[in-house]
Amino acid sequence: MPSETAGPDSPILLVTVGEPSGVGPDVTLLAFRDRELLDLPPFVLLADPQMIRSRATRLGLDVTVHTLSSLADIASVPAAEMAVLPLVNKHVDTPGDLDPANAAGTIEAIDRATRLVLSGEAAAIVTNPIDKKALYDAGFAHPGHTEYLAELCGTLTDTSLQPVMLLTGPELSCVPVTIHIPLAEVPAALSTDLIVSTARIVINDLRERFGLETPRLAISGLNPHAGERGAIGGEDEAVIRPAVAMLQTEGFDVVGPLPGDTMFHPEARRRYDVALCMYHDQALIPAKTLAFDETVNVTLGLPIIRTSPDHGTAGDIAGTGAARPNSFIAALRLAARMAKIAGETAIDMESSDRDARV
Ligand SMILES: NC(=O)C1=CN([C@@H]2O[C@H](COP(=O)(O)OP(=O)(O)OC[C@H]3O[C@@H](n4cnc5c(N)ncnc54)[C@H](O)[C@@H]3O)[C@@H](O)[C@H]2O)C=CC1
Numbered sequence: 001m002p003s004e005t006a007g008p009d010s011p012i013l014l015v016t017v018g019e020p021s022g023v024g025p026d027v028t029l030l031a032f033r034d035r036e037l038l039d040l041p042p043f044v045l046l047a048d049p050q051m052i053r054s055r056a057t058r059l060g061l062d063v064t065v066h067t068l069s070s071l072a073d074i075a076s077v078p079a080a081e082m083a084v085l086p087l088v089n090k091h092v093d094t095p096g097d098l099d100p101a102n103a104a105g106t107i108e109a110i111d112r113a114t115r116l117v118l119s120g121e122a123a124a125i126v127t128n129p130i131d132k133k134a135l136y137d138a139g140f141a142h143p144g145h146t147e148y149l150a151e152l153c154g155t156l157t158d159t160s161l162q163p164v165m166l167l168t169g170p171e172l173s174c175v176p177v178t179i180h181i182p183l184a185e186v187p188a189a190l191s192t193d194l195i196v197s198t199a200r201i202v203i204n205d206l207r208e209r210f211g212l213e214t215p216r217l218a219i220s221g222l223n224p225h226a227g228e229r230g231a232i233g234g235e236d237e238a239v240i241r242p243a244v245a246m247l248q249t250e251g252f253d254v255v256g257p258l259p260g261d262t263m264f265h266p267e268a269r270r271r272y273d274v275a276l277c278m279y280h281d282q283a284l285i286p287a288k289t290l291a292f293d294e295t296v297n298v299t300l301g302l303p304i305i306r307t308s309p310d311h312g313t314a315g316d317i318a319g320t321g322a323a324r325p326n327s328f329i330a331a332l333r334l335a336a337r338m339a340k341i342a343g344e345t346a347i348d349m350e351s352s353d354r355d356a357r358v
């Protein structure tokens with residue numbers, strides 16, 4: 001049954017509320033309303049239940065919020081009700097108006113969801129968008145979820161993690177090698193090692209998390225025409241080409257550096273699975289232009305599964321009913337699919353362990 005609650009046998013997907021003055025609550029409520037029609041996987045929202053009730057009323061949505069006392073109570077939630085794991089920090093419902101008091105709850109939701117997935121109590125996180133500047137002003141010392149999740153997971157597992165941002169949609173999947181840094185800092189931040197380590201993480205996670213055995217990567221140049229053989233900027237030959245060569249030597253299906261302006265047309269896109277781009281907008285402009293409503297942001301390189309809609313907080317339309325939940329729904333579905341693949345891999349490993357012991 002599509003509307004089943006997440007019981008002990010189905011992987012629990014956690015959704016973080018994101019910036020409460022943005023569209024996170026709206027798209028979550030809209031997805032919940034349409035869950036049966038769309039056959040969506042069940043999920044638990046980490047949010048202030050009162051704020052979610054208020055947003056539902058504002059949007060005219062007939063959604064009953066069920067406040068959980070702990071995640072273990074999920075099996076007792078009636079299928080018609082939306083399970084919300086309450087935050088310690090309260091949120092006010094002021095769509096479109098940032099309130100600094102909301103920052104603590106927004107961070108709390110991400111933090112608690114991460115810990116619940118790491119501990120094995122839940123299978124994956126779908127994060128709603130945060131207003132980055134609002135969190136910076138509250139002392140959040142990370143550029144975005146991507147970097148924060150890597151640091152948190154790294155601290156909790158005592159490992160050093162390189163997070164990789166993947167934008168994946170029906171038309172294009174791409175990765176920015178440098179993420180949330182000013183454009184002027186990109187050339188100095190790029191290195192052959194960074195490109196190689198990013199590509200290795202992408203290839204590994206495409207295999208392990210997406211079940212794609214032989215991923216094909218296209219690596220972009222940095223400068224116009226990929227540097228025109230050194231005449232328009234030196235990074236393409238000095239930094240990117242050696243990375244491509246190193247990855248090819250390792251046996252990976254990698255091409256590049258390709259000129260950024262000609263690697264995204266339909267015929268070019270058929271030649272690779274993921275485009276590795278040198279900076280944020282080189283990757284995200286084509287991804288959002290081709291499929292703003294269906295593209296999903298996934299963090300690779302983590303010990304947990306994290307997906308997110310590709311859009312931001314959209315404060316201009318929050319609470320109005322204009323937000324489309326499509327990218328959130330795609331993120332929810334992808335998280336469920338990745339959790340299923342992870343579950344199957346775990347079962348495989350358990351059986352091979354058993355075989356080895358026999
Ligand atoms: N994963 C995350 O936490 C992300 C957070 N952001 C944050 O979001 C804030 C706003 O960023 P913007 O650049 O303005 O991008 P945005 O995606 O919030 O909005 C851009 C335009 O798209 C529209 N839009 C966005 N989502 C929509 C939806 N679901 N349905 C219909 N229309 C939608 C908005 O109304 C706006 O006109 C920033 O603070 C940024 O840091 C941005 C991207 C991702």
Ligand SMILES: NCC(=O)COP(=O)(O)O
Binds near residue numbers: 130
């Ligand atoms: N533009 C993409 C974006 O900002 C996503 O950031 P993150 O919060 O997922 O790290």
